[in-house]
Each structure stands twice: as structure tokens, then as C-alpha cells.
Amino acid sequence: MTLNPCLDRTLVVPAWKPGDSVRGKAIRDVVGGKGNNVARALKRLGRSATPVTFLGGAAGETCHSLLKSEDGLDPILVETNSPTRVILTVATEGTTDQTAFFDPDPEIAQAEADELVARVERALSEPGVEALTLSGSSPSHTTHGVYSELISLARARRIPVFLDTYGPALEAIWGFWPTAIQMNRREAAMRLGRSTVDDEDVVGLLRDWKRRGVACGIVTDGPDPALIQFGETLYEAVPPEIEVRNPIGSGDSMLAGLVDAWLKRAEPEAILRHAVACAAANAAVWDAGAIDPETVERLESEVEIEPL
Incomplete structure (x- = not known):
């Protein structure tokens, strides 16, 4: 699961300095967000993984397409009124220098957050689910408690939970705790x-x-x-x-x-x-x-x- 996904766009440019007009040499789009990265890595390791996330707007449509066509993943999605953020990474050609520019976090409606929890609860009840991973930050006050709720649902079903988060999403955890925490x-x-x-x-x-x-x-x-x-x-x-x-x-x-x-x-x-x-x-x-x-x-x- 990724509560705060992004379209991760990398623009490769020649050497530059602030104030220059810079013509890009190459551009590449990848679906970002920590849980999406986890799903991609699990597939490389031979596992069947299902990304779970919010997506909205044109960037969200691009992410949905890339998850299916580039990564071969079939996600569980909740469409949001707020557009998915774009992270633009400017990489200087021939060097390891890179600078990332982040869009503001989206505002997730309470009904959208509730729908995501409901869809995951249904998925956890299906046969063959071996683990749940929860990754990354919470973008909105409506999503701060989502990880805590899903930990309880998964642990009650004896499904191990692997958590990688910080800030409000971590502070909101009470009752059941995950099987593993990483930060x-x-x-x-x-x-x-x-x-x-x-x-x-x-x-x-x-x-x-x-x-x-x-x-x-x-x-x-x-x-x-x-x-x-x-x-x-x-x-x-x-x-x-x-x-x-x-x-x-x-x-x-x-x-x-x-x-x-x-x-x-x-x-x-x-x-x-x-x-x-x-x-x-x-x-x-x-x-x-x-x-x-x-x-x-x-x-x-x-x-x-x-x-x-």
C-alpha cells in the first residue's frame, strides 16, 4: 500500500545553473511512492504483488497505465478528486547531481480513505494473501489512521504486516502493532x-x-x-x-x-x-x-x- 503515490519524472539536462534556459536531453516517467517500489521489487524477486493506492487526475491516469504496461502490475485503486502529485527530478548529464521538486500533497476525502480501507479489507479476506506492506507518509488528516486500521484487520487474520512509515501515520498506531517496522x-x-x-x-x-x-x-x-x-x-x-x-x-x-x-x-x-x-x-x-x-x-x- 502507498497512501501518497506520485508520478516520478526524471529530466536529464546538460550542466546548468539557476536562471539558465535549459533544454532537456531525455525524460523518463516511473510510478513512484514507496509501496509501488516495494511491489516492483517483489515482482523482480518472483513474488505476486498487488499495489494499493490512490490515483487522481491526468498524472494518476498516467500512473495507472504505467503500472499495468511497464510494471505488469494489477493495482487496487481508489480514484480521488485531488490530482496525484508529480515529482520532477532534474539530473545533470554525466554526473550524479540531481535535484527533486515535489508537488504539494493531495487532499484525500474521508469517503475516499474509507473506500480504500474497505477494498483492502475485502482483498485480505481472499485466499492466498501472504503479507501486507504499508509504506510511506500519510498525505492528509483523513489518511493518518489508515495504517493502524489495516494493521488490526490483517493481524486479526494472522497475516504478517510490514510497516515503513513515519510522522502522523506512525503516531496514530495503537492496539495491534505490525510484525516488522523499518525506518x-x-x-x-x-x-x-x-x-x-x-x-x-x-x-x-x-x-x-x-x-x-x-x-x-x-x-x-x-x-x-x-x-x-x-x-x-x-x-x-x-x-x-x-x-x-x-x-x-x-x-x-x-x-x-x-x-x-x-x-x-x-x-x-x-x-x-x-x-x-x-x-x-x-x-x-x-x-x-x-x-x-x-x-x-x-x-x-x-x-x-x-x-x-
């Missing part, structure tokens, strides 16, 4: 009301999640080691060294890898190794979630997992 250090600092966090802060947060019934908690730190509480054991996971092309979507690919290995009932260290390798494989390509399974397999042997 980065910046989001962890936001959760704790601080500008930065150290390892002690992160470990405290992980242990708090464990007390709430979360089986696996992960706090990532880009290319630096991630701290993970898996059951009774605290781990440090060191990603492999790679040539980074585009880190956007690496956390989403990590979540996809976590789900993939979890459903295979792998051992904890194997699950974490697979998840971290998926994140690294994503950073080595441009399109978010477009991971190569052979690259993932190769990188797994380079991931260091250490119980602390």
Missing part, C-alpha cells in the same frame, strides 16, 4: 523528537517496538551499518560496498527483500542478509525497485551480519 535514522530522530540520534537512542527505540510485539525492527543509516532487533537478538548489518547510481527506493527494496525471505521461513541472519542485499542492488540501478535477482544473490555474500 531510517532521520525518521527515528523524528519519532523521538530529536534532531539526531545515536546508537543508544536507536537501540532504545528498537527495544520499545519489541515490547509492543514487533518481531523485527530495523533502523537503517544509508551505506552505514543498520541496527536490527530480531526476536531476542540485536544485530548490526553492514551493507556491501557498491557503485551507487541512485539510492532512492533502496529502503523499499530492503522491505521487499525482508518480506520475500520472511515468507520463505529463512533463519533470521539469512532474512537480514537478503534484505540488505536487495537494498544495495537497488542503489546500483536508476529505477526504484528495479532490482536484479542475480545481483542480489551475489551481494548477499558481501553483507556482514553481526549479533551484538
